[in-house]
Amino acid sequence: xxxxxxxxxxxxxxxxxxxxxxxxxxxxxxxxxxxxxxxxxxxxxxxxxxxxxxxxxxxxxxxxxxxxxxxxxxxxxxxxxxxxxxxxxxxxxxxxxxxxxxxxxxxxxxxxxxxxxxxxxxxxxxxxxxxxxxxxxxxxxxxxxxxxxxxxxxxxxxxxxxxxxxxxxxxxxxxxxxxxxxxxxxxxxxxxxxxxxxxxxxxxxxxxxxxxxxxxxxxxxxxxxxxxxxxxxxxxxxxxxxxxxxxxxxxxxxxxxxxxxxxxxxxxxxxxxxxxxxxxxxxxxxxxxxxxxxxxxxxxxxxxx
Amino acid sequence: xxxxxxxxxxxxxxxxxxxxxxxxxxxxxxxxxxxxxxxxxxxxxxxxxxxxxxxxxxxxxxxxxxxxxxxxxxxxxxxxxxxxxxxxxxxxxxxxxxxxxxxxxxxxxxxxxxxxxxxxxxxxxxxxxxxxxxxxxxxxxxxxxxxxxxxxxxxxxxxxxxxxxxxxxxxxxxxxxxxxxxxxxxxxxxxxxxxxxxxxxxxxxxxxxxxxxxxxxxxxxxxxxxxxxxxxxxxxxxxxxxxxxxxxxxxxxxxxxxxxxxxxxxxxxxxxxxxxxxxxxxxxxxxxxxxxxxxxxxxxxxxxx
Numbered sequence: 001x002x003x004x005x006x007x008x009x010x011x012x013x014x015x016x017x018x019x020x021x022x023x024x025x026x027x028x029x030x031x032x033x034x035x036x037x038x039x040x041x042x043x044x045x046x047x048x049x050x051x052x053x054x055x056x057x058x059x060x061x062x063x064x065x066x067x068x069x070x071x072x073x074x075x076x077x078x079x080x081x082x083x084x085x086x087x088x089x090x091x092x093x094x095x096x097x098x099x100x101x102x103x104x105x106x107x108x109x110x111x112x113x114x115x116x117x118x119x120x121x122x123x124x125x126x127x128x129x130x131x132x133x134x135x136x137x138x139x140x141x142x143x144x145x146x147x148x149x150x151x152x153x154x155x156x157x158x159x160x161x162x163x164x165x166x167x168x169x170x171x172x173x174x175x176x177x178x179x180x181x182x183x184x185x186x187x188x189x190x191x192x193x194x195x196x197x198x199x200x201x202x203x204x205x206x207x208x209x210x211x212x213x214x215x216x217x218x219x220x221x222x223x224x225x226x227x228x229x230x231x232x233x234x235x236x237x238x239x240x241x242x243x244x245x246x247x248x249x250x251x252x253x254x255x256x257x258x259x260x261x262x263x264x265x266x267x268x269x270x271x272x273x274x275x276x277x278x279x280x281x282x283x284x285x286x287x288x289x290x291x292x293x294x295x296x297x298x299x300x301x302x303x304x305x
Numbered sequence: 306x307x308x309x310x311x312x313x314x315x316x317x318x319x320x321x322x323x324x325x326x327x328x329x330x331x332x333x334x335x336x337x338x339x340x341x342x343x344x345x346x347x348x349x350x351x352x353x354x355x356x357x358x359x360x361x362x363x364x365x366x367x368x369x370x371x372x373x374x375x376x377x378x379x380x381x382x383x384x385x386x387x388x389x390x391x392x393x394x395x396x397x398x399x400x401x402x403x404x405x406x407x408x409x410x411x412x413x414x415x416x417x418x419x420x421x422x423x424x425x426x427x428x429x430x431x432x433x434x435x436x437x438x439x440x441x442x443x444x445x446x447x448x449x450x451x452x453x454x455x456x457x458x459x460x461x462x463x464x465x466x467x468x469x470x471x472x473x474x475x476x477x478x479x480x481x482x483x484x485x486x487x488x489x490x491x492x493x494x495x496x497x498x499x500x501x502x503x504x505x506x507x508x509x510x511x512x513x514x515x516x517x518x519x520x521x522x523x524x525x526x527x528x529x530x531x532x533x534x535x536x537x538x539x540x541x542x543x544x545x546x547x548x549x550x551x552x553x554x555x556x557x558x559x560x561x562x563x564x565x566x567x568x569x570x571x572x573x574x575x576x577x578x579x580x581x582x583x584x585x586x587x588x589x590x591x592x593x594x595x596x597x598x599x600x601x602x603x604x605x606x607x608x609x610x
Binding site for chain 2: 015016017053054056057058060061062063064065066067068070071074075076077078079081082083085086089090093094100101102103104105106107126165166167168169172173175176178181188190195196197198199
């Protein structure tokens with residue numbers, strides 16, 4: 001019996017409730033195989049498109065009050081958590097397994113002195129014209145940036161996770177044999193201010209959050225599921241090469257050569273390297289479609305110390 | 306050391322995120338007193354105004370997809386859960402108590418043959434004109450009713466809770482010494498259909514849900530906090546009389562005489578009676594303002610078998 005932390009991308013969850021529900025039926029299958037095989041499982045999911053949608057609904061609607069970004073994130077944990085625990089519970093039922101699975105609303109502490117707070121970079125929510133953006137900057141004090149010719153968007157910082165406030169609950173649930181969904185969307189970011197935890201408009205990378213969870217619950221495996229089966233060098237070029245079994249340190253020359261896209265593969269690799277600095281366990285980066293094989297270490301990029 | 310289930314009204318949580326955050330600072334105080342005194346605490350909260358707000362944002366917004374009602378309820382569990390666990394955690398920190406508190410996304414099973422499904426009665430979301438209502442009935446198949454001269458609203462059924470899908474997690478968390486927020490808004494209602502749990506557009510009364518939780522976790526006390534300090538007979542009349550210590554059966558003649566308002570005190574009393582049919586424990590109905598005293602059985606309507 002091993003302890004797995006599985007990180008799922010928010011992009012794999014579709015664009016509306018109906019799509020999300022249907023896609024999660026498939027996501028549930030390999031996860032339930034893992035549970036049925038007797039392993040302990042924690043699931044961390046992304047929330048990019050979903051928190052964007054919730055944020056947009058409240059921004060657009062004229063009769064509802066202003067909804068701050070951390071609160072939108074908490075809503076997305078409820079929304080995705082419900083569908084995920086429902087899908088996994090239903091799939092467990094098909095296997096006549098009585099285990100319980102549930103999502104824990106999770107606050108993840110970040111450092112208010114994290115340099116990311118000086119360099120907001122993560123676009124969220126709707127696109128605006130230059131004029132609208134100027135007005136929003138003036139009215140609300142948001143940082144707005146032009147996004148690849150598509151218009152202006154609010155950007156928020158993406159600080160590193162320092163601690164998971166509800167970590168003891170995650171551990172108790174695992175120890176009692178339950179399946180835990182937590183730190184959805186990387187967790188609701190909170191900073192410590194005069195002894196109080198306060199929500200802050202930021203996005204914690206969900207792969208860094210899953211590595212932090214893996215460290216805190218002393219996981220044996222950190223499995224990051226994405227759209228591609230392996231980490232590649234020379235990605236999308238004629239000499240593209242899949243990395244199969246690598247040591248953490250093997251990545252350094254590739255990183256220096258700028259092999260891995262910043263908003264995509266880079267944070268996944270960094271998350272694995274960070275986890276492996278603290279343990280001698282195993283990480284796998286592979287595709288959601290090959291999750292079963294990845295859990296059994298039969299495919300994916302398998303990374304050790 | 307006793308085990309408490311505390312039921313909080315959604316109306317006490319304000320009308321926007323800022324209000325909710327500030328109000329919960331005060332709600333956290335008596336709850337933390339209870340924790341500091343060494344008791345085990347489960348909190349169930351309402352979500353009427355909050356789920357209405359979320360539903361309205363998605364209905365009004367033109368660029369976001371349709372959001373079904375159970376999913377809006379799950380979002381409200383994340384939204385209120387985050388604020389509640391943040392407020393309690395901060396108050397615990399002031400007392401240098403390290404206990405963990407967190408909200409569990411909760412599905413509550415209802416019976417698809419519950420007679421409530423033939424009599425939708427719980428108004429949700431926005432008000433519409435007769436013409437708009439007719440179009441919605443035709444397009445979406447919703448049940449719409451005229452609401453006290455204020456316009457037409459969608460109504461959904463309010464079935465009784467049969468089971469709490471994540472009950473084993475609630476128990477494990479309590480046994481491990483954590484403070485649990487669960488079944489927010491009465492829980493996300495699910496029915497069992499061909500072996501699968503499926504979300505259903507309904508509202509489970511949060512007091513009935515809290516009584517179900519109290520039964521399942523074998524609570525010693527079920528405390529329902531509302532706007533008034535006692536249950537009254539002849540409420541708001543010159544001969545109004547506060548009920549102080551009553552036996553469950555004492556309510557019957559009052560109920561028959563129609564003393565308790567259907568959407569307000571009646572379900573609270575019914576929830577207590579239901580819980581006391583299954584245990585010989587104690588229920589208290591009192592006001593949020595007098596929560597400390599109610600927890601110590603110094604005020605409120607104290608109900609035993």
